[in-house]
Each structure stands twice: as C-alpha cells, then as structure tokens.
Amino acid sequence: MRLLRGHPTGRLVLGxxxxxxxxxxxxxxxxxxFAAGPTPHxxxxxxxxxxxxxxxxxxxxxxxxDDVNVAHSGKGLRVQNPKIHPAASGRNQGYGLVTFxxxxxxxxxxxxxxxxxxDKPAGSQLEVDVRGLGVNGHWTEWxxxxxxxxxxxxxxxxxxxxxxxxxxxxxxDSPVLSKLALSATAAGRSPRLAQPxxxxxxxxVFATREGLVGKPTANGHxxxxxxxxxxxxxxxxxxxxxxxxYSVQVCGPARCETAPVWDVGPWNTHNNYWDPGSQRTExxxxxxxxxxSQAAYETGYNGGKDDxxxxxxxxxxxxxxxGTFADIxxxxxxxxxxxxxxxxxxxxxxxxxxxxxxxxxxxxxxxxANMSQGESDGCVIELQNLLNSSGAGLTVDGQFGPAxxxxxxxxxxxxxxxxxxxxxxxxxxxxxxxxxxxxGSGLQLVNCGTLQVGSSGxxxxxxxxxxxxxGAGLTVDGQFGSxxxxxxxxFQSSHGLTxxxIVGVNTTYALNGSAPAGxxxxxxNCGTLQQGASGxxxxxxxxxxxxxGAGLTVDGQFGPxxxxxxxxFQxxHGLSxxxxxxxxxxxxxxxxTYGTSSTVDLRTSCGTIVQGNTxxxxxxxxxxxxxxxASLNVDGQFGPLTLTAVESFQxxHGLTxxxxxxxxxxxxxxxxxxxGCSDSNCTGTVDLRTxxxxxxxxxxxxxxSTLQTLLNGMGLGYxxTVDGQFGPAxxxxxxxxxxxxGLSxxxxxxxxxxxALYGPVPAPTPTGGNVSRGNIAQIxxxxxxxxxTGDYCNxxxxxxxxxxxxxxxxxxxxxxxxxGLDAGAISFYRWGLRHGTIENSGxxxxxxxxxxxxxxxxxxxxxxxxxxxxxxxxxxxxxDQGGKPGAVTEWAPMTLSQLSAYYGAPILAxxxxxxxxQTHA
Numbered sequence: 001m002r003l004l005r006g007h008p009t010g011r012l013v014l015g016x017x018x019x020x021x022x023x024x025x026x027x028x029x030x031x032x033x034f035a036a037g038p039t040p041h042x043x044x045x046x047x048x049x050x051x052x053x054x055x056x057x058x059x060x061x062x063x064x065x066d067d068v069n070v071a072h073s074g075k076g077l078r079v080q081n082p083k084i085h086p087a088a089s090g091r092n093q094g095y096g097l098v099t100f101x102x103x104x105x106x107x108x109x110x111x112x113x114x115x116x117x118x119d120k121p122a123g124s125q126l127e128v129d130v131r132g133l134g135v136n137g138h139w140t141e142w143x144x145x146x147x148x149x150x151x152x153x154x155x156x157x158x159x160x161x162x163x164x165x166x167x168x169x170x171x172x173d174s175p176v177l178s179k180l181a182l183s184a185t186a187a188g189r190s191p192r193l194a195q196p197x198x199x200x201x202x203x204x205v206f207a208t209r210e211g212l213v214g215k216p217t218a219n220g221h222x223x224x225x226x227x228x229x230x231x232x233x234x235x236x237x238x239x240x241x242x243x244x245x246y247s248v249q250v251c252g253p254a255r256c257e258t259a260p261v262w263d264v265g266p267w268n269t270h271n272n273y274w275d276p277g278s279q280r281t282e283x284x285x286x287x288x289x290x291x292x293s294q295a296a297y298e299t300g301y302n303g304g305k306d307d308x309x310x311x312x313x314x315x316x317x318x319x320x321x322x323g324t325f326a327d328i329x330x331x332x333x334x335x336x337x338x339x340x341x342x343x344x345x346x347x348x349x350x351x352x353x354x355x356x357x358x359x360x361x362x363x364x365x366x367x368x369a370n371m372s373q374g375e376s377d378g379c380v381i382e383l384q385n386l387l388n389s390s391g392a393g394l395t396v397d398g399q400f401g402p403a404x405x406x407x408x409x410x411x412x413x414x415x416x417x418x419x420x421x422x423x424x425x426x427x428x429x430x431x432x433x434x435x436x437x438x439x440g441s442g443l444q445l446v447n448c449g450t451l452q453v454g455s456s457g458x459x460x461x462x463x464x465x466x467x468x469x470x471g472a473g474l475t476v477d478g479q480f481g482s483x484x485x486x487x488x489x490x491f492q493s494s495h496g497l498t499x500x501x502i503v504g505v506n507t508t509y510a511l512n513g514s515a516p517a518g519x520x521x522x523x524x525n526c527g528t529l530q531q532g533a534s535g536x537x538x539x540x541x542x543x544x545x546x547x548x549g550a551g552l553t554v555d556g557q558f559g560p561x562x563x564x565x566x567x568x569f570q571x572x573h574g575l576s577x578x579x580x581x582x583x584x585x586x587x588x589x590x591x592x593t594y595g596t597s598s599t600v601d602l603r604t605s606c607g608t609i610v611q612g613n614t615x616x617x618x619x620x621x622x623x624x625x626x627x628x629x630a631s632l633n634v635d636g637q638f639g640p641l642t643l644t645a646v647e648s649f650q651x652x653h654g655l656t657x658x659x660x661x662x663x664x665x666x667x668x669x670x671x672x673x674x675x676g677c678s679d680s681n682c683t684g685t686v687d688l689r690t691x692x693x694x695x696x697x698x699x700x701x702x703x704x705s706t707l708q709t710l711l712n713g714m715g716l717g718y719x720x721t722v723d724g725q726f727g728p729a730x731x732x733x734x735x736x737x738x739x740x741x742g743l744s745x746x747x748x749x750x751x752x753x754x755x756a757l758y759g760p761v762p763a764p765t766p767t768g769g770n771v772s773r774g775n776i777a778q779i780x781x782x783x784x785x786x787x788x789t790g791d792y793c794n795x796x797x798x799x800x801x802x803x804x805x806x807x808x809x810x811x812x813x814x815x816x817x818x819x820g821l822d823a824g825a826i827s828f829y830r831w832g833l834r835h836g837t838i839e840n841s842g843x844x845x846x847x848x849x850x851x852x853x854x855x856x857x858x859x860x861x862x863x864x865x866x867x868x869x870x871x872x873x874x875x876x877x878x879x880d881q882g883g884k885p886g887a888v889t890e891w892a893p894m895t896l897s898q899l900s901a902y903y904g905a906p907i908l909a910x911x912x913x914x915x916x917x918q919t920h921a
Contacts, residue, residue: 054105055183058162066240068220069791070096070166076118076178079166081791083800083823086218088210088231088265088319091308093124094168097218099240102133102161107186110153112160114145117179123169126177129235132157139245141236141272141342144281154279156187165235200344201274203289204368204375205317207250207336208266209325213904214860217241217263223321225904231263231319233291234272234281237342238264249339250320253374253401254329258341259321266316267293267306273317274340277559282307285560291317298369299608300663311698334374359385361462362428369660371423375400383423386431387411424658425610426647429457450637451503455480457640459611463503466511467491508543529581533558541581544589545569572616602666609661613638621661624669625649653700654725668700688754695749699726707749710757711737735856739830742820745857771914776814776847777866780877781890783810788885796879797823804828806879806888807849807862814847816913825851825859832911839910844874844896852900853908860905866890874899 060077071080082094089095112130120126129142130151140154142163153160162182168174210231213223219241221229230248232238237246244260270281273291277284283292283302294315295301306312318338320330328336359382360367367379376399384396384404392407405421412419415430423431451463461478464487468474472487485501492499497507526537539556545565552565563579570577573588581589602609602620609617619636622645626632630645643659650657653668661669688695688710692703705724711733712718718733731747738745741756749757788794788802797805800823807828808821820834821827828849832838839848846865853859863878873893880886891902900907 054103054107054109055181056103058100058180058182060177060180064099064101066097066099066220068097068216068218068241069094070098076176077164077166078176079168079174081798081800082168082172082174083798084216086264087212087215087223088263089218089269090265090267090310091167091269093170094172094174095218096166096174097163097220098166099163100161102159104159105157105184107184108134108156108158109160109184110156110187111185112145112151112153112162113183113185114149114151114162115179115181115183116149116177118175118177120175121169121171121173123171124173124175125165125167126175127165127167127235128180129163129165130182131161133159133161139342141246141275142238143236144270160184200339200341201289202337202339203274203317204335204337205289205291206294206315206333207252207318207320207325207330208314208316208333209330210263210265210319210321213322218265219262221262226323226326227321228257228259228323228327229262229321230259230324231265232261232272233265233268233293233317234270235264236270236272236275236281237261237340246342248318249341250318250324250328251337251339251376252328252330252334253376253399255327257324257328259324263319266319267310267312268308270307274343291315293317298662304663311696330374332373334372335368336374337376362386362423362431369424370658371400373400373402373405373421380404383408383431390414390431418657424660426657426659451480452501453480453482453485455639457611460484463488463511526581526586529558531558531560531563531579538562541566541589601670602661603663603670609638611638611640611643611659618642621646621669628652628669654723654727664698664700667698688749689751689758692754694751695726696747697726697728697731700724704730707734707757714757716740732856736833739833739856742834745830771815771847773845773847773914776810776816776864776913777877779813780810780864780888781866783879783888784877784890785888786879787887788880790885792880792885794879794886801880802886803878803880804862807864810864811849811913814913825862826853826857828862828911829853829856829859829909832909835915837912837915839912842896844868844872844910845912847913849911849913850874850876850896850899851908851911852903852905854906856908859908861903869893 061072063072069080069084071078077096077098079094079096085091085093085095109132112132114128114130116126116128118126128145128149128151130145130153131142132140132153132155134140134155134157140157143151143153145151160182162180164177164180166175166177210223213225213227215223217223217229217231218235218238221241230250232248239246239260239262241262244258246261247258248261249256249258268282268291271283271292272280273283273286273289276288277286280286283295286292286295286301292302293306293312294317296304296306296312297315304311314333316333318336320328320336330336358378360378362371362379362382367377367382368375371379371383378398380400381396381398383400384392384394384398384407387404387407388394388396390411392411394403394407408423408427409419409421411417411431412421412427417426417430451459456479460480461476463480464472464474464476464478464484467484467487468476472490474483474487488503488507489499489501491497491511492501492507503511526540529537529541534557538558541558542552542555542562542565545552545562552561566581566585567577567579569575569589570579570585575584575588602617602624609621616636618638619634621638622630622632622634622636622642625642625645626634628649630649632642632645646661646665647657647659649655649669650659650665655664655668688703688706692706695703695707701724704726705722707726708720708722708724708730711730712720712722714737716737718736720729720733734749734753735745735747737756738747738753741753743752743756783806786795791799792801793799794802794805796802796809802823804821804823804825804827808818811821812818818831820831829838829851832849839845844850844865846867848865850863850865851859852861852863861878863876863881866875866877868874873895875890875893876899877888877890879888881889881891891899894902896907896910
C-alpha cells in the first residue's frame with residue numbers, strides 16, 4: 001500500500017499567476033493547413049519542404065473520450081472534482097487531463113510552440129504536452145512545453161497531438177485554461193533525429209505493488225482486482241485509457257509480462273529516467289536508467305527527497321498493478337528488469353535475457369550495493385558459488401529466488417550478521433573472508449584505500465587475486481602478511497614503482513590497469529581535463545577524487561558529478577573554483593596528502609562514506625565516532641577499525657548496521673547531545689516548541705526521546721521505547737495522538753502537534769444526546785435505491801466518491817454531531833478516536849459505521865449497520881456501492897470477516913455514533 005503524502009508545493013509549469021496570459025510564438029490560425037483526427041500511418045513527405053508553419057487553436061468546449069476529471073465550463077477547462085487524483089502519484093490535489101484530437105500537418109516538424117491564456121492560482125499547475133507521430137508510424141514520448149512554450153519532439157513527425165494536465169493548488173482551486181493555440185515549425189532538411197533507437201532500453205529497477213483497487217489512474221482507468229498495468233514516474237510515457245501505445249516488458253523471478261503504462265508515479269511525476277540526461281525533464285545529471293527515487297534513497301541525492309520535497313521512503317522506479325505483480329513472481333517488493341518498448345518505436349517485446357553464466361565478483365560495479373531477491377545475473381552466480389562453498393547446496397542458476405534467499409539468511413545467522421536476506425557490504429565481506437572466497441573476477445581496488453601488512457578483508461582478497469594474475473602464487477585468504485608484502489614489492493619493482501610493499505594510489509592504479517594513456521600513474525600526462533572528457537585520464541581523476549571522499553562512480557566519464565567533485569576539491573584546497581583540472585589542481589591532487597582535518601560536515605560535503613575511502617571526510621567521521629566513545633586514530637583512513645566503530649554506532653542507535661555512513665547515520669552522529677539516545681541521555685528535557693525542528697519518521701536524538709517521553713505520559717495507552725529513534729512505533733503513536741487532538745494526521749510533529757503535546761490531554765467528547773440507533777437505520781434504509789449520476793455525482797455532497805458523504809448525511813439527519821467528518825472514509829475512524837467511541841473488538845450495533853482500511857492514513861470504504869440479527873449477522877447499508885455510478889444498497893447479512901473479504905480490505909474500526917456508557921476500545 002502507498003502512503004498518502006501531504007499537500008505538495010506547486011511547480012510552475014506553464015502559465016503565470018492568476019489572470020495571467022502566456023503568449024509565445026503565436027501566429028494566425030490556418031484551418032486548411034491540417035486535417036483533424038489521428039493518422040496511423042501517414043505517408044512520407046516529399047524531400048523538399050518549404051519552411052512553413054502550421055497553426056491551430058484547440059476547441060476547449062468539446063469533450064473527448066480520453067478526458068479525465070475535467071469540466072468544460074464557459075470560462076474554459078478546469079479540474080472538475082478536487083478529490084480525484086492519480087492513484088500512484090502520492091499527491092492529494094485535484095487532477096484533470098484532457099487529450100485533444102491529433103492534427104495532420106503539411107510539413108514534418110520537431111518543434112511545436114504553445115501559447116496559453118489561463119487563470120492560474122499560485123500553487124496550481126497547468127502543463128501542456130505534445131507528441132508526434134513520425135513517418136515511421138511510431139509516436140514520440142509526450143514532450144512538455146518549456147517556460148517559453150516550446151515542445152521539442154524526439155524525431156520528425158507529420159502528425160501531432162496535444163494534451164493538458166491540470167492540478168489544483170493545496171486549497172482545491174483549479175487553474176482555468178481559456179485559450180490554447182499551437183504552431184508547428186517545419187523541420188527542414190536536417191531533422192534532429194529521424195528515427196527512434198533500433199533497440200529498446202532495458203534497465204534493472206526496484207518495483208513496488210500499486211494496489212489501490214477502485215482508485216483512478218492518471219489516464220482515467222479505474223483500478224480493478226488482479227489488474228495488469230504499470231505506473232512510471234513521468235507522464236511522458238502515459239498511454240490513453242485502454243491503449244498500449246507506451247508499454248513495458250517487466251521480468252521478475254518467475255516470468256516476464258508486457259503491460260501498458262496507465263499511471264504516473266511513484267514518488268516523482270516528471271522523472272523520465274529511461275531517457276538520456278539531455279532529454280530528461282528533471283534531474284539531468286543522473287545516469288540514464290537511474291530513477292531519482294533510487295538515487296535519493298541509496299545515496300541521499302537531492303537531499304534524499306523527490307521532486308516535490310518529500311523524503312523518499314523506498315527506491316521504487318516502477319509500480320506494478322496487482323495482477324502484473326503476482327504473475328511475474330513477486331511476493332514482495334523487489335528488483336525487476338524493465339524494457340521500455342516505445343524507446344525503439346514499439347515492436348515485438350524481446351525475449352527475457354538469459355541469466356549470465358559468468359560469475360561476477362560481488363564488489364564489482366556491475367553488482368548492486370545491496371543484492372536482494374529477484375535479481376538474475378552473474379552476480380547471483382558468484383553469490384551462489386560462495387554460499388555453496390559454505391555448504392548451501394544451491395543450484396547455480398543465477399536466479400536469486402526463495403532458495404538463495406533462505407541460504408543467505410542461514411549464512412548471515414551462522415556468521416553473526418544482520419539476518420535480512422539482503423547481500424550488502426558486510427555479508428559480501430564475510431563471504432570473501434572465508435578460505436574458499438576470492439575466486440570471483442572483475443573486482444578493482446577503486447575504493448579500498450591504502451593496504452599494507454596487517455590489513456585484512458575483501459580488499460586484501462581482491463589484491464591477492466589480482467597479484468596472482470601476475471604470477472604471485474599467493475593463498476587467497478584476505479590476510480596481508482609477509483607473503484603478500486613480498487608479492488606487492490615484486491609487482492612494484494617490475495612496474496617502475498617504489499618497492500615499499502604498501503598498496504597506495506599509484507600501485508592501485510597499476511593493478512587496476514587504469515593508468516593514463518601516457519603511461520604514467522598520475523595526471524601529469526593528461527593535460528587539462530574538463531566536463532565532457534572521457535577515458536583513462538578521467539578514470540584516474542575520479543579515483544584520486546574518491547581518495548578525498550568524493551564518492552564518485554568510476555566510469556571514465558567527466559560528467560556533472562565529477563565536475564561538482566572537482567569544484568568541491570578546489571574550494572577545500574584554496575584553488576580557483578572552475579571545475580577544470582589544470583596544472584594547479586593536478587599538482588594538488590597528486591600530492592597524495594589527503595589530510596586529517598576533522599572539520600568537514602559529513603551531511604553537506606561528503607555523501608555516503610564506505611570502507612576504503614580516505615581523506616578529510618573520513619577524518620571527520622572518525623572524530624565524531626570518538627565523541628561517541630570509539631577511540632579511533634584520526635588518520636583519514638576508513639579501515640577495518642573504523643568499519644567496526646561505524647557498525648557499533650549504528651547498532652547502538654537502532655540503524656541498519658551496514659558499515660555505510662549515509663544520511664541516517666550522519667544525522668545520528670550530529671544529533672542533539674550525543675547524537676542519538678542511550679539510557680543516560682534519554683531524559684526528555686528538551687522543549688520541542690523552542691529547541692527542536694519539525695520531527696518525523698527517520699529523525700533521531702534527544703528531541704525524539706523527549707517526544708516519546710511526552711507521548712508515554714499522556715495517559716492514552718502509549719508504551720513507546722524511549723530510544724531517541726523516530727521509527728514506526730513512534731510514527732503510529734504520533735498519528736493516533738493527532739487524530740485524538742483533531743489535528744491533521746500526517747505523522748509530522750510540527751508547531752500544532754508540539755503545542756498540543758504540551759496542552760491538556762485530549763479527552764473523549766460526549767456525543768449522542770437524544771440520538772437513536774433505530775432512527776439512524778430508518779433514515780439510511782429510507783435512502784435505499786438512490787443512484788449516483790455521471791462522475792460520482794450524488795444527493796449527499798459534491799461529485800466525488802460518496803460512501804462517506806452518505807454515512808455522514810445519515811448521521812447528521814439523525815442528530816449526531818458530525819463536525820470533523822468529510823468525504824474521506826478514514827474521517828469516521830478519526831471521529832471515533834476524538835469522541836472515544838471506537839467499539840471493542842467484535843461489538844457491532846445498529847447505527848454503527850464500519851470502516852474498511854488496512855492503515856490509519858486512508859480508507860477504502862465506510863458503511864452503516866442497518867441491523868444485527870440474533871446470530872450476529874450484520875445487515876449493512878452504504879452509499880456509492882455496486883459500481884459506477886454507485887447507489888445506496890444493502891447486501892445479504894454477513895459476519896464481519898465476510899464483509900472484510902467482500903470488500904477486499906480489513907476492518908479498521910467499528911465506530912459508534914453515541915457515547916452511551918458502553919466500554920470502548
């Protein structure tokens with residue numbers, strides 16, 4: 001299930017503030033220049049085409065079959081129902097989509113200019129997208145018009161189509177589009193790209209289950225049980241309802257399935273990560289195939305937040321409908337291989353790639369940092385071989401399935417590791433630390449730092465394996481002893497290096513075979529390097545920057561990330577900050593003096609720090625760990641002792657003990673007091689209102705321990721462990737408290753929640769008076785058969801899903817104080833919390849409201865109890881039942897469990913409308 005997020009900050013896409021008009025490149029309308037309607041296979045245009053411009057204006061008063069939640073009013077297009085929004089987007093604002101008929105234009109184009117006139121409240125959004133049908137018979141992706149109104153198509157098109165996406169602001173006010181004019185400029189003889197790529201792009205991404213049955217998708221489809229479609233975090237590949245224009249082939253542990261793209265999400269709504277950086281709408285510095293959510297989750301990219309500023313809670317790059325999720329063999333969220341079929345212009349899906357038969361060392365860049373169930377490649381071959389050397393008895397098939405998962409957990413349990421079935425750095429190190437380890441191929445010493453006598457672990461295993469490739473004949477045991485030292489000295493002598501037996505920067509370069517083309521092991525033969533450069537010199541540069549804590553992917557490409565790392569290095573070393581690696585920067589890099597300054601702020605300057613890193617970031621880490629009692633030598637070298645100290649700190653502070661210093665560990669190191677919470681400092685003496693920022697899941701420190709202490713002392717039944725870690729238990733208690741206090745239930749401890757925590761304890765509010773349960777049932781049954789019309793319009797409220805509108809209307813007409821109830825079924829649960837009328841388990845009485853939900857954030861349905869017979873069977877009556885447009889109906893008498901099964905959701909609560917002296921939960 002997905003978590004509903006709060007009202008996001010609006011993004012200005014097109015249009016200015018209220019009553020503004022954007023007019024860009026608009027010319028007179030020439031109706032004769034095009035023919036309306038889609039053209040599946042337009043004829044090829046003659047070779048010589050005059051540089052003409054076709055122009056037209058869309059009819060905003062006409063409805064279309066693919067429109068979603070839009071009203072064609074006299075003033076223009078607007079969102080019709082502020083309660084409707086795409087299921088996977090995670091956004092709460094009202095959403096509308098209108099897709100106009102395609103236009104055939106007289107000359108092929110790659111550039112369409114958009115001009116709009118719109119009233120646009122601040123925080124609302126109005127986006128105009130254009131796509132083109134090329135002479136090749138394939139549609140481009142939807143391209144969003146930029147701030148100047150220009151939409152550039154991926155290849156030349158003879159037919160173009162336009163759509164408009166509308167988003168309300170946080171208050172539910174919609175933008176109103178009153179005019180939309182377009183012009184297409186002839187491409188001429190040199191189109192930017194004439195054809196799609198010959199091969200569709202395929203990437204390995206993390207998949208989550210969308211669920212949300214009964215909710216609408218971005219293209220207007222209502223999600224069904226066992227549905228088959230996917231959601232991607234960009235509208236650029238959104239297919240019309242019922243269409244498979246944009247489809248993916250998704251391969252899981254069991255099989256592959258081809259499914260259409262019908263929804264937008266998760267996390268982002270403009271993250272077309274399958275396209276090259278130059279074509280990405282946002283986050284253009286990320287590598288092609290890298291979802292922004294994955295980068296945010298794994299490395300803290302963009303501050304660990306999505307494009308609307310919300311903290312990313314998982315690395316998902318695709319959402320799968322329930323049927324697709326199950327059919328490809330997933331039982332839990334996991335990694336899948338996705339082929340984005342339209343990137344080759346469509347065509348027959350390729351067969352699923354066979355698993356690699358070549359083992360790949362688990363520390364190789366080809367393998368993910370954390371391997372999990374669902375992966376299928378040479379990395380899994382290597383993993384299975386290593387597990388079998390410890391007696392696992394696996395079939396080596398390259399498939400990380402249930403048997404491999406169980407073997408990983410058994411191995412972790414027997415080696416004192418965290419038992420989670422995920423093969424992270426600690427598990428990998430343990431696997432290679434065994435006598436049978438170290439037989440993998442392909443690992444380089446990029447991030448291992450300095451190795452010498454006394455070093456041990458996977459980096460030494462790799463070193464020994466690489467030295468054996470030069471004829472050393474070492475036993476690969478992961479221990480840097482005298483034999484390994486002699487082999488290092490022999491290698492150094494034969495490669496013109498100082499024979500000191502220490503594996504430093506130059507020896508690492510020589511072993512990795514990544515020296516500059518000039519033959520040296522420094523940058524002295526590389527000349528000036530700047531953004532756009534590539535090759536061995538850039539590889540050397542990236543390795544050297546990583547020695548100072550940059551944390552770069554060593555790929556030999558001087559991209560934006562390397563540019564930023566160079567600027568950071570120049571700033572830290574008093575050089576001219578231009579991102580260009582000239583003589584002065586080269587000399588400073590080659591000094592090999594990484595420094596031991598402990599004044600660097602890990603949270604803003606260092607990214608994720610791992611074993612093998614060196615430099616000021618590591619020195620600062622060591623100094624901070626020492627403040628927590630570690631007793632490390634602050635030498636800027638992230639070796640085994642530092643790794644042990646990090647893991648110990650993480651374990652003591654309730655963090656994942658993976659030895660990687662990412663955003664959560666960094667935040668804990670810098671938290672108030674000792675940076676986390678132990679028995680000696682969980683004193684609850686901080687004033688949340690004046691000394692603490694807003695707190696939410698993931699926060700830590702004395703502010704959190706104070707919050708936990710306050711909640712436990714409210715007398716509301718909370719018994720949270722006071723550990724200074726804002727985890728799920730604290731989040732649940734905060735949300736429960738917010739509901740009881742009549743606050744917005746978002747799990748964020750902001751000013752309102754802080755004030756309530758220091759105020760009087762929320763008390764149950766009596767309700768009922770002369771309310772009769774029988775009267776509630778009589779009023780409800782009197783509405784039997786009332787039917788909704790159109791888009792969920794009904795007599796009980798606005799045009800929206802109306803089960804809660806009906807139940808609230810009945811209670812209100814029976815004399816119940818319904819303040820706080822709204823169109824969300826979950827509001828009945830919150831109402832019950834505030835009034836203390838949530839029934840004990842198993843108690844159901846006439847007039848009660850039954851709330852169907854699997855979490856306390858959003859509910860699927862609410863219905864009323866018309867009667868309960870002597871056998872305990874419940875006759876329920878509810879609004880908006882029986883499918884679109886819905887009606888007031890009642891079902892055959894059922895038990896609670898039967899009702900739960902019927903609606904496909906557990907029963908969250910039975911809420912009484914009356915405080916009548918009964919015992920309540």
